Amino acid sequence: MTDSFLARIPTLADAELRRYLEHPHGYKTEAVEAALAELGRRGAAIPEADLARVREALRSREARQASQAGRLLGTDPLVRKHRIRRVIAGILTAGLGGAALIYLRATPRMANPLGYEPEDTKKYLRELEVYGGKLNVLVTEFRRWFEGLWQGRSLAATVAVLTLLLAFGFWFVATRLAPDGEGR
Structure with missing residues (x-):
């Protein structure tokens, strides 16, 4: 996407590039900087006051974004680590507790009154393959497996695996948002 964006900037008219400078808060920082560079390559005169205003708008936006991330978990490294651990503990407690409750309350799957599953017979699998090919058989098996994930003890x-993934994902994102690389 960035390659297509960088390829597009030189095709824009001066008025369109100046729009990036007039409203820097509406565009990504890279887009505004690319517009500035392109105007510079074209030899367009940009008043120093406008340059200062654009750079200040970009700096204030970046500072605001950093403070919002810091406000959520704190800027002090010890407080931040403590809050991250508490959130992760809450996620794990709720998710794994829910998984344990589901496991204990799940009833075993009832047996088919026919004594077998018709979908597991060779005749059924053969018909699936004749009508839709090997891919049809694979997709049907995948669908049955996926549906099985959302029933009973499965x-x-x-829920337990999704909880672990959510906790790890939160930890990963929270430590990467830490100001100045703190919290890792």
């Missing part, structure tokens, strides 16, 4: 395992 649901408890699914």
Whole structure:
């Protein structure tokens, strides 16, 4: 996407490039800087006051974004680590507790009154393959497996795995948003 954006900037008219400078808060920082560079390559005169205003608008936006991220978890490294741990503990407690409750309350799957599953017979699988090919058989097996994840004790395992992924994802993002690389 950046390559297409960088390729597009030189095709814009001066008026369109100046729009980036007039409203820097409405565009990504890279886009505003690319517009500035392109205007400079074209030899367009940009008053120093306008340059200072654009750079200040970009700096204030970046500072505002950093303070919003810091406000959520704190800027002090020790407080930040403590809050991250508490949030992760809450996610794990709720998710794994819910998974345990689901596991304990799940009833075993009832047996088919026919004594077998018709979908598991060779005849059924052969018909699937004849009508839709090997891919049809694979897709049908995948669909049955996926549906099985959301029932009974399999649901408890699914909730537990999703909880672990959510906790890890939160930890990963929260430590990467730390100001000046703190919290890692």
